[in-house]
Amino acid sequence: MEDISREKLKPAIELLAANHSDYESEIQDLHGWLLNSQAQERHRMNAYRVSQSTAIPVDRLIRILLWGTQKSVFQLHWQQHCPHCNMITAEYDSLAASSGESYCKMCDTEYSVDFKERVEVTFSLHPSIEELEIPPYCLPPRSLKPVAQLSMARGEVEDAEFQVSPGVYRYYCPITMSMGKMHVEDKEGESELEIHQLADSTFNPPEIHISAGQVHLKAVNETVPISGLIIHEDKLAHPIPFQDLELHLNGLEIIHYPEFREIFGDDALSDREKMTISSVTILFTDITGSTRMYERLGDVQAYNIVRDHFQILIEAIQNRGGTIIKTIGDAVMASFIESETAFRSIFEAMDEFENYNSQKDDDHRVNLKIGIHSGPAILVNLNDRLDYFGSTVNKAARIQSLARSHQIAFSEEILGFPGIKKLLVSRGMRKLLRRQASLKGLSGSHPIYFLSLENAPA
Ligand SMILES: [Zn+2]
Numbered sequence: 535m536e537d538i539s540r541e542k543l544k545p546a547i548e549l550l551a552a553n554h555s556d557y558e559s560e561i562q563d564l565h566g567w568l569l570n571s572q573a574q575e576r577h578r579m580n581a582y583r584v585s586q587s588t589a590i591p592v593d594r595l596i597r598i599l600l601w602g603t604q605k606s607v608f609q610l611h612w613q614q615h616c617p618h619c620n621m622i623t624a625e626y627d628s629l630a631a632s633s634g635e636s637y638c639k640m641c642d643t644e645y646s647v648d649f650k651e652r653v654e655v656t657f658s659l660h661p662s663i664e665e666l667e668i669p670p671y672c673l674p675p676r677s678l679k680p681v682a683q684l685s686m687a688r689g690e691v692e693d694a695e696f697q698v699s700p701g702v703y704r705y706y707c708p709i710t711m712s713m714g715k716m717h718v719e720d721k722e723g724e725s726e727l728e729i730h731q732l733a734d735s736t737f738n739p740p741e742i743h744i745s746a747g748q749v750h751l752k753a754v755n756e757t758v759p760i761s762g763l764i765i766h767e768d769k770l771a772h773p774i775p776f777q778d779l780e781l782h783l784n785g786l787e788i789i790h791y792p793e794f795r796e797i798f799g800d801d802a803l804s805d806r807e808k809m810t811i812s813s814v815t816i817l818f819t820d821i822t823g824s825t826r827m828y829e830r831l832g833d834v835q836a837y838n839i840v841r842d843h844f845q846i847l848i849e850a851i852q853n854r855g856g857t858i859i860k861t862i863g864d865a866v867m868a869s870f871i872e873s874e875t876a877f878r879s880i881f882e883a884m885d886e887f888e889n890y891n892s893q894k895d896d897d898h899r900v901n902l903k904i905g906i907h908s909g910p911a912i913l914v915n916l917n918d919r920l921d922y923f924g925s926t927v928n929k930a931a932r933i934q935s936l937a938r939s940h941q942i943a944f945s946e947e948i949l950g951f952p953g954i955k956k957l958l959v960s961r962g963m964r965k966l967l968r969r970q971a972s973l974k975g976l977s978g979s980h981p982i983y984f985l986s987l988e989n990a991p992a
Pocket of ligand 1: 616617618619620621638639640641642
């Protein structure tokens with residue numbers, strides 16, 4: 535890192551550490567890592583990769599990076615990745631500027647952006663500290679096993695030796711998005727290749743025919759600040775499975791950080807944009823008999839109880855990585871990345887309510903009815919906040935309305951997730967009931983499961 539950037543970084547880091555003293559040692563570790571890092575390591579930081587290098591737990595690191603955006607230490611970037619080749623097809627500095635559709639020049643395909651599977655969130659140092667002239671890029675998943683991988687600064691020539699078998703190969707630069715096709719014929723021979731990076735984001739030649747066997751490659755870049763050349767067989771899965779990608783911070787994950795909501799709460803999608811989410815878990819809760827409670831206790835006392843209830847519930851949800859989407863009267867809608875954490879948070883809340891209720895008489899107790907469902911949804915902007923839309927949300931709400939006091943109702947989809955059955959056994963799964971139910975506004979009949987919690991009132 536250049537001296538001038540080091541000098542600017544130091545007071546910024548000190549300010550961040552002073553504001554978050556509980557995180558001081560991790561902030562210093564991150565500072566040390568930044569000072570010793572390579573430019574390409576910090577120009578778009580993958581929080582998981584940095585967490586591995588620094589041994590800072592990833593959730594704590596992400597919080598530090600988020601707080602850093604508030605103090606102009608870091609900048610957050612939204613990147614959209616092609617579902618076919620995984621290259622970055624667009625990058626935005628705000629969600630409000632993001633489009634729900636993206637185009638991959640290399641694959642010549644337009645795709646609808648899945649907020650979980652195709653959106654990555656990265657961080658760089660704030661431009662007031664350091665501005666690197668490297669465009670955003672990403673490497674292909676390791677599962678593609680490239681036969682060659684080179685990088686050339688302007689004016690450089692790089693050599694590579696490798697073997698190829700018959701088939702079609704892609705050669706491309708993830709930085710300039712230049713691409714060519716190499717056809718390897720079914721006959722043996724030795725080949726000399728020369729590939730030039732051109733200024734207009736193309737390669738010369740754009741297409742190559744060679745024999746199978748040994749290849750001597752010369753890659754030349756005389757035109758752009760930096761160019762890469764990756765060659766692998768043109769056998770791309772479509773879509774490329776999410777689990778084949780390097781571990782990274784995805785869009786769905788970042789919006790589940792309360793710190794994100796605090797800092798970027800206003801940065802919703804623009805009115806007309808929407809993004810799909812392959813899977814999200816939706817939780818609805820409501821207080822049993824709240825109308826009666828207001829009648830019996832009067833508005834002021836009832837309101838105090840409702841407020842206590844929100845405090846207990848919201849804390850339990852956020853402790854487990856859930857996020858509150860909205861409250862509707864006494865009802866809460868929250869989302870989770872995993873179903874298991876939805877159950878864990880609600881169990882934690884129920885334990886707290888049991889404790890709360892044990893100190894109150896009948897009139898002042900809080901009992902909840904809960905519904906959980908998981909499935910695809912659409913992320914939208916509703917009243918300038920992020921919200922979910924679609925049949926998964928409707929179904930979760932309908933399922934909740936079937937629950938009775940101290941009961942969790944949930945869909946069959948939920949039972950299919952790993953870890954759920956084991957978790958339920960530990961919480962008295964023997965009380966699990968299954969019932970076919972029709973859900974208002976949804977066709978057909980649906981198997982719904984009901985879990986009555988311990989110490990449920992009669
Ligand atoms: Zn692509």
